[in-house]
Amino acid sequence: MPDVTNNAISIGELSRLSGLSTHTLRFYEAEGILQPAGRNSGGHRQYHPADVLWLEFVLRLKQTGMPLAEIRQYAALRAQGETTLQARLAMLKLHRERLATRIEELSTCASVLDDKIGIYRKMITESGAPADEAVHATDPQSP
Amino acid sequence: MPDVTNNAISIGELSRLSGLSTHTLRFYEAEGILQPAGRNSGGHRQYHPADVLWLEFVLRLKQTGMPLAEIRQYAALRAQGETTLQARLAMLKLHRERLATRIEELSTCASVLDDKIGIYRKMITESGAPADEAVHATDPQSP
DNA sequence: GCTTGACTTCGAGTGCACTCAAAGCCCCAC
C-alpha cells in the first residue's frame, strides 16, 4: 500500500515510527495538528518525510507540556505560510521561557526531595532513636 | 471558630494558605492524602502546623507530577508510623530519579527549541529570501 | 474464494484531578 514512487508511508508505519496509535494520528488530523494527509488510490492516507519531521516537533512541544490547543494554533500559523514567521517565533520564545521556569521549579523540588532523603537516611541509620527535630519538621507522626 | 488555645486553623484558612479550595481539601481528606482532621466543639475541622507542613510537601510532590494515587500510598505509609521509614525512603528515591529524568528530558527539549528559535531568527532577518535548507528541515511549508 | 489485516468514519467512553451544585443543618459574632 505505500506509494513506492514517492517514499510515502502509511498511517500504520507512521504509528510505529512515532509511537502514537493510528487513532491518535487521525485525531490529530481532525484537530488540525496534522494537515489533512494526501491519499493513495485506495483512499489511504500517505505521509511524507516532512510530515514525520513535523510530527516529531509536535511531540517535542507536547513533551514540554504545551497543550494541544496551542500546538493547533502554531500549526494553523504554519499552514498559513511565511507571513506568520514572526508570530511563530513569538510563540516559541514564550514557550521557551515557560520551559525555563518549569525546569527551575523542578530543580527546586529536586533539592527539597534531596534534603528529605538525607533526613530519612539519617533517621534510618540512627534506627531505633525516637523522632528528632528534623523528623518533626518533615514527616512527623503526631502520636 | 479557630481553636485559639491550640493555634489551630480552619479549613478556610488552610485554603487561603495553600491556594487549594476547601472542596479540594475535603477531597484530599476523603482520598486519604490528608489524615482526617480533628474537629472543634462545633464539628469544624481544625488544622495544626504539622498539617500545613505535610500539605506543603504534598504540593511539592504534586508539582513534580506525582499522581495522587502515589501520594496517597506515601501518606498511608506515613500514617503507619516509623516502621515504614524504609518504604518511604524507597518511594522518595524512585521519585527523585524520575524527576532527574524529567529534568534532562526538558533540557533536551529546551535545546531543540533554542535551535529552532535561532533558525527562525535567521529566517526573519534574511526576510524575503525563499525557504532554505534549514527551513525545510524544521517548519517547511510544502507548497 | 476466503481469510487476514489494514484501512475508513463516527461517536461514545476513559482516567485524572478536580469542581460545583443542591439541600439542609449548625453555630458564633455583630
Added chain:
DNA sequence: GTGGGGCTTTGAGTGCACTCGAAGTCAAGC
C-alpha cells in the same frame, strides 16, 4: 435575628488527551 462560614452527603459536570468500539470497505496472500 441575620449573615457568614462551616458542616454533611450525593451526584453530576469539566477539561484534557486520548482510547476504543462498531460497522463496514478493500487489496493481497494462501
